[in-house]
Amino acid sequence: MSKKESEEGWRGILGVLANIVTILGFPFAVLGVIATVLGVIFAFPQFRASLSAKPQSSVTPSVVPAVESGLEPTLLLDEDFEDGVAEDMDFQFGNWSIVQDQDDAKNHVLEVAAGAQTPDAVFGSPNWRDYRVEYRFKYSHECGGIFLEFRRSCDPACDYYVQYIEPSDGDAGLSVVQDDGEWVNYGHKYIETEAGEWIWVGVEVLGDQISIFINGSEEFRQSPRMFNSGSLVLSTFPGCRAQFDDIRVTSLSD
Numbered sequence: 075m076s077k078k079e080s081e082e083g084w085r086g087i088l089g090v091l092a093n094i095v096t097i098l099g100f101p102f103a104v105l106g107v108i109a110t111v112l113g114v115i116f117a118f119p120q121f122r123a124s125l126s127a128k129p130q131s132s133v134t135p136s137v138v139p140a141v142e143s144g145l146e147p148t149l150l151l152d153e154d155f156e157d158g159v160a161e162d163m164d165f166q167f168g169n170w171s172i173v174q175d176q177d178d179a180k181n182h183v184l185e186v187a188a189g190a191q192t193p194d195a196v197f198g199s200p201n202w203r204d205y206r207v208e209y210r211f212k213y214s215h216e217c218g219g220i221f222l223e224f225r226r227s228c229d230p231a232c233d234y235y236v237q238y239i240e241p242s243d244g245d246a247g248l249s250v251v252q253d254d255g256e257w258v259n260y261g262h263k264y265i266e267t268e269a270g271e272w273i274w275v276g277v278e279v280l281g282d283q284i285s286i287f288i289n290g291s292e293e294f295r296q297s298p299r300m301f302n303s304g305s306l307v308l309s310t311f312p313g314c315r316a317q318f319d320d321i322r323v324t325s326l327s328d
């Protein structure tokens with residue numbers, strides 16, 4: 075074999091080896107690129123967090139817009155009655171029970187039967203100062219009034235604000251009560267409601283300002299400057315059968 079033939083032989087062998095390396099190397103090169111991309115992605119904690127984050131609900135049940143306080147609200151009470159227990163409520167008067175919603179078999183509600191007394195469902199702390207209360211209610215056709223007492227303190231007679239709706243004459247508003255006495259009105263207006271339909275109510279009390287929302291719109295904004303803190307009571311006029319649901323209280327102060 076001449077030197078030239080020997081060189082051509084080696085060139086041929088090197089060419090074949092180069093082709094083998096190219097063929098074998100291509101998949102490894104692709105894998106290398108994929109590994110590099112994954113490495114870069116997982117090096118960023120935010121990206122990893124976004125992969126593991128639970129999808130957020132697109133439904134926000136709140137009926138009250140966030141108060142312009144700049145404070146982060148803290149949930150103080152959240153009761154939908156689906157577990158059949160109202161853990162943080164105290165029923166002092168009236169005939170209360172948790173029942174199936176007659177219009178929605180999957181929902182449970184707090185019902186108060188028509189009775190001779192003014193029923194009381196008490197919740198919250200005397201120390202609660204600035205908060206937002208939300209609830210919804212519906213009533214049977216005969217109902218004189220549904221109301222929420224708030225910033226209520228008793229020593230032993232009670233002082234409190236009252237947000238009320240009187241379906242019989244469409245009157246709705248805010249009152250002040252001292253020493254369990256007469257309701258002194260601080261603003262009211264005509265609001266029509268229908269028996270058997272859910273009515274959403276939101277009350278925000280922040281400093282001296284009280285705002286009342288009904289079915290999503292702000293109906294009242296008043297500053298009686300009477301009471302600084304206190305608990306809550308849901309109630310009706312005697313003889314009224316009503317259901318309550320989705321009671322939620324969020325703190326609006328530190």
Ligand SMILES: [Ca+2]
Binds near residue numbers: 320
């Ligand atoms: Ca419920």
Ligand SMILES: [Ca+2]
Binds near residue numbers: 154156158161
């Ligand atoms: Ca419960």
